[in-house]
Amino acid sequence: MAPLPSRSFSRTLPNSLAARYRKALIKHPFLLFGLPFMSTIVLGSFMLTPATALRYERYDRKNQQITQEQAMGLRGERRKVNMKDEYYVSEGDWSELGWR
Numbered sequence: 294m295a296p297l298p299s300r301s302f303s304r305t306l307p308n309s310l311a312a313r314y315r316k317a318l319i320k321h322p323f324l325l326f327g328l329p330f331m332s333t334i335v336l337g338s339f340m341l342t343p344a345t346a347l348r349y350e351r352y353d354r355k356n357q358q359i360t361q362e363q364a365m366g367l368r369g370e371r372r373k374v375n376m377k378d379e380y381y382v383s384e385g386d387w388s389e390l391g392w393r
Contacts, residue, residue, distance in 0.1 A: 318325045 314325065
């Protein structure tokens with residue numbers, strides 16, 4: 294197996310687009326690397342906004358407020374609450390635990 298040549302990248306392809314970009318990157322690192330990176334992040338945020346809005350709209354559709362007729366139906370199904378029974382039930386629970 295032959296060893297790889299030890300020539301540098303810029304000597305191998307001096308006039309190629311990649312070699313010119315690499316030289317320019319050394320002179321202007323933010324302009325050629327940082328700025329495209331930051332613009333990708335910002336533009337990606339604007340492009341993902343409609344997808345996020347769609348997500349929350351679906352959530353809102355699933356959890357709509359109930360109508361008055363539905364609320365009236367729910368009130369009829371509730372059990373009657375007697376304060377004395379609730380008090381003695383809670384007292385019994387605490388005394389069973391020994392926290393009284």
